[in-house]
Amino acid sequence: MEGIIGKWLISASFISSIISLVFYGIASREDKEKMIRWGHLFFSLKGLFLLLASAMLVKLIFEHQFQYYYVFNYTSIDLAPKYLWSAFYGGQEGSFMLWILFSCISGFMLIKWTREPYRAPVMFFLTLTQVFLLSMIAGWHSDFLSLGASPFRTIAEEMPNAPFIQANPNFIPADGSGLNDLLKSPWMMIHPPVLFIGFAMMTIPYCFAMAALWKRKYNEWVGPALPWTLGANLSLLTAIFLGGYWAYITLSFGGYWAWDPVENASLVPWLFGTAGIHTMIIQRKSSIAQKSSLLFAILAYIAIVYETFLTRSGILADSSVHSFVDLGLYNQLLVFMLVITIVGLGMFFYRYKELPSPNKEHGILTREFMTVSGSMALFILGAVIILGTSSPIIGLLFNENPTPPEISFYNDWSMPIAIIMALMTVIGQMLFWQKHDAESLSSALIQPLLVTSFATIISIMVYEVRNFYYMIYLFAGFFAIIGNLWVLFRLAKKQPKLIGGVTTHVGFGLLLVGILFSSAYNSPLLDERTSNYNERVLSGEVADEQGFTVSQTVEMLELKLNEPKVLNKRYEVLYSGYTIDNQNRPGQQTYALSFTDLKSGRSFGMNPEVYPMLTTSTQDNIQWSVDPDVRTGWLNDIYLYVAGSSYIENVNNRNAKANQIQPVGLSQDSTTASLGASLAGQGDSTSSDEEAQVISFTRGQSKELGPFSFQFNDFIMVDSTNVPTGKGVGVRAQLDFVHLPSNTKYSLEPLFAVYNEDGQSFTASFPVEIEAYNLSVRFTKLDPESDSIELSIIGLPEGLEDEWILIVAEKKPLISVVWAGTFLLMIGFSISILRHWGRERKMAV
Amino acid sequence: MKPKLIFGSIAIIAFTSLLLYNFGESISTYTDFEKAAKLKTAHVPGTWEPEMEYGFSRETMQFSFHMKDESGKVKKVVYSRPKPNNFEQADRLVVIGELRNDVFYADEMLMKCPSKYNATDVDSYGTQPVAAGVQGR
Numbered sequence: 001m002e003g004i005i006g007k008w009l010i011s012a013s014f015i016s017s018i019i020s021l022v023f024y025g026i027a028s029r030e031d032k033e034k035m036i037r038w039g040h041l042f043f044s045l046k047g048l049f050l051l052l053a054s055a056m057l058v059k060l061i062f063e064h065q066f067q068y069y070y071v072f073n074y075t076s077i078d079l080a081p082k083y084l085w086s087a088f089y090g091g092q093e094g095s096f097m098l099w100i101l102f103s104c105i106s107g108f109m110l111i112k113w114t115r116e117p118y119r120a121p122v123m124f125f126l127t128l129t130q131v132f133l134l135s136m137i138a139g140w141h142s143d144f145l146s147l148g149a150s151p152f153r154t155i156a157e158e159m160p161n162a163p164f165i166q167a168n169p170n171f172i173p174a175d176g177s178g179l180n181d182l183l184k185s186p187w188m189m190i191h192p193p194v195l196f197i198g199f200a201m202m203t204i205p206y207c208f209a210m211a212a213l214w215k216r217k218y219n220e221w222v223g224p225a226l227p228w229t230l231g232a233n234l235s236l237l238t239a240i241f242l243g244g245y246w247a248y249i250t251l252s253f254g255g256y257w258a259w260d261p262v263e264n265a266s267l268v269p270w271l272f273g274t275a276g277i278h279t280m281i282i283q284r285k286s287s288i289a290q291k292s293s294l295l296f297a298i299l300a301y302i303a304i305v306y307e308t309f310l311t312r313s314g315i316l317a318d319s320s321v322h323s324f325v326d327l328g329l330y331n332q333l334l335v336f337m338l339v340i341t342i343v344g345l346g347m348f349f350y351r352y353k354e355l356p357s358p359n360k361e362h363g364i365l366t367r368e369f370m371t372v373s374g375s376m377a378l379f380i381l382g383a384v385i386i387l388g389t390s391s392p393i394i395g396l397l398f399n400e401n402p403t404p405p406e407i408s409f410y411n412d413w414s415m416p417i418a419i420i421m422a423l424m425t426v427i428g429q430m431l432f433w434q435k436h437d438a439e440s441l442s443s444a445l446i447q448p449l450l451v452t453s454f455a456t457i458i459s460i461m462v463y464e465v466r467n468f469y470y471m472i473y474l475f476a477g478f479f480a481i482i483g484n485l486w487v488l489f490r491l492a493k494k495q496p497k498l499i500g501g502v503t504t505h506v507g508f509g510l511l512l513v514g515i516l517f518s519s520a521y522n523s524p525l526l527d528e529r530t531s532n533y534n535e536r537v538l539s540g541e542v543a544d545e546q547g548f549t550v551s552q553t554v555e556m557l558e559l560k561l562n563e564p565k566v567l568n569k570r571y572e573v574l575y576s577g578y579t580i581d582n583q584n585r586p587g588q589q590t591y592a593l594s595f596t597d598l599k600s601g602r603s604f605g606m607n608p609e610v611y612p613m614l615t616t617s618t619q620d621n622i623q624w625s626v627d628p629d630v631r632t633g634w635l636n637d638i639y640l641y642v643a644g645s646s647y648i649e650n651v652n653n654r655n656a657k658a659n660q661i662q663p664v665g666l667s668q669d670s671t672t673a674s675l676g677a678s679l680a681g682q683g684d685s686t687s688s689d690e691e692a693q694v695i696s697f698t699r700g701q702s703k704e705l706g707p708f709s710f711q712f713n714d715f716i717m718v719d720s721t722n723v724p725t726g727k728g729v730g731v732r733a734q735l736d737f738v739h740l741p742s743n744t745k746y747s748l749e750p751l752f753a754v755y756n757e758d759g760q761s762f763t764a765s766f767p768v769e770i771e772a773y774n775l776s777v778r779f780t781k782l783d784p785e786s787d788s789i790e791l792s793i794i795g796l797p798e799g800l801e802d803e804w805i806l807i808v809a810e811k812k813p814l815i816s817v818v819w820a821g822t823f824l825l826m827i828g829f830s831i832s833i834l835r836h837w838g839r840e841r842k843m844a845v
Numbered sequence: 846m847k848p849k850l851i852f853g854s855i856a857i858i859a860f861t862s863l864l865l866y867n868f869g870e871s872i873s874t875y876t877d878f879e880k881a882a883k884l885k886t887a888h889v890p891g892t893w894e895p896e897m898e899y900g901f902s903r904e905t906m907q908f909s910f911h912m913k914d915e916s917g918k919v920k921k922v923v924y925s926r927p928k929p930n931n932f933e934q935a936d937r938l939v940v941i942g943e944l945r946n947d948v949f950y951a952d953e954m955l956m957k958c959p960s961k962y963n964a965t966d967v968d969s970y971g972t973q974p975v976a977a978g979v980q981g982r
Contacts, residue, residue: 251930252930384864387864387865391872395872397869398869399872399873399874400874401875401876402872402873402874402875403873403874405868405871405872406871408871409867409868548946551943551950552907553925554925555925555926556906556926556927613930613931613934621933623931625930643926644927644928806901806906808926808927
């Protein structure tokens, strides 16, 4: 019942939007006040219907009405209320609703503040975009046309052919499939709304540009469009930041940016919008660049629609790690994109001849030239990224089944563009606030250049930068920071309200410097043995057992309980156990690691987590998900996650056994190279291995295992005559064994042998039985490099095996600078919004 | 024509051709194991073979599994990092790396996990007993 009401509300909203579109269209042509009123009426009705439909969807979600597919698919009974809220926009359909709601709010503000002659056409184009967006959720189906996917469709409508629906059409699942655990994060709750506010706001410069083209008033639109563009950019930037930060602290790829198509798609509208802001500002000041302002305002919105098309049509299926479904909206999205593009660019070129041209040339050393060049650089960067992101389409020019470009494509092109931009920001800002000729500009630049050189050299020394290209890049980055700070201080004294722009440029410089250090100088934290191994791999010295050179380095390491390791000669890390938590995420382990910085003597703890993915795990098949811990510092972040542990392996093995599937053991695999020169125990280790517990010892170490104590004293070399196989070499481990309760002592000497047969080498180990305690001890592995051995012991009480974890740890320098740069950009944009918005409001009254 | 215009056009054409050339160089094509043998870096899409042995080896610090490519060939894949999140969930994988000696060494892996979003997926019901899930309206 509620679902039907919901569908009707969306349909009513859709129809109202079409009616208001018609009224606004007539009003734009004939300038009739009455028509505009009618348009406003239906515009408001549309908003009202959509709001009610949204409320209905929220109600269904909170009432757990799982017969609705949307509710079933994105929520579950145990979901916390805050995530039930965010489930409203967790799926495609709901996120369209949220987008349109924000677009409506902007529409009401436009109704209030927009002046003639733009009023009617601005609303016409805004409504046009909303008609398209509403069509995506209309859910109208007939034989020849299917329009949109309704958020109110039931499971029966969604999959009429599923067996359980055929058996019982009124089937209602007892629980929903829930929200993906990775998305249960406060960052992911606010990321989508912020993004859609940005999308909604970026529509408005497009509408103003189109209105300007329609009404042939090419100058006045920039004033009201500018604060909207700034606002849109602030929102998009915030959304990109939230997404990047979430990815950094939640996912295991260990970064904030990966040039993933979905990330790129959010960056391009921002770059085009920023290009538009530059030309709009200079258009207001100097009455030039009318063409570019119009073009960028149009392109920024086209980029948003194009992004929507790419991410929601399923076209990126193979190239993006993000999953988006094809809801069957491909054609609709394509039409949306084509209409927005053809109408936008078509109008632009239709009017092109009569668009104002600059009446005089501006020299290179003018603020006009620098600002327009800056926007061109932003545009080119955006275009390069669009090209890379469009690889599934444009790549077809090159081959039939194109992959995304390599990351280096993006880096290679964006770095030089960023360097040019960074240099231009300073010169541009200097010229923006003061007229200069070549001579006066040079003298004004002397001091900033000196400080820049100093900062660059210091950073090159501290971070041991060896790459000449990076040095130039760093110089440009520091120049942008310092040069713009110079301008900022001067300006802040005279006109503190105007510092928005220059603040963003300082932020841009910080961003460049931070990005280089945090990505190019990001280093894995490894113990000495692993780094030695990696060095040998890099110099091509490591071969696997078939003689092929190993090319993959190892970037993780194993920690045993209470056995410290020193990482990068700098940190001593100790694993001291885990706790199981069933509160938040049932079955979650929190691992306790403590780090001691050997340089400063300071120590700190890190607590990475591993948990079963609720939505996809079943009792006997658990899918583990990692939750990294990040220690944030001013100079370095330490990023760490647990990639595996003895606990997880035990749970998995137990489940595997319960499922009658043989546990998976790969240690005897012949095609993979062993780490280091360890001699893996092969040969006779087969069936009895299952029950054995493997304990490792370094020479001289003793361990208590339940009621027993083992101490590994030394190796005893054995010559071939004493090896039972009759050939090869053997080693005995000299062990002291104590049964603690009775203080009974034994001396054990299990044997480990290596021999050759038919050109292949085998190892063998021979059990030593301690009949009194029903123990069988075998010496199964020898590692001369670390002077350690492994014993496989059968008969120990359960749960006494070695406890270990695998960690991946990275040291990421100066990520804080990336965030600082982003925050400065946000602050700068906010200052500019206040200034331009304040001015527009005064004019509107 | 003005010299400025000519200069500008040449610059734009040069930039665009260089960009497109470089773009063409940096993309490759999705392929199968057979053709991957001839490539330095190959992108091979396929599906995981859960029946065959897989797992992370502490010995070699590698995750390995078997994958069936689109022409039906099964090969062992070695990945020198821990098992990625969602590995079992993925109904499609893309491994990026090099095929040597019948083993594919993946430097990168992409998982395509549609279950959460895919409209036609009914698997998520499979684990729930239908009877327990039925409620009266």
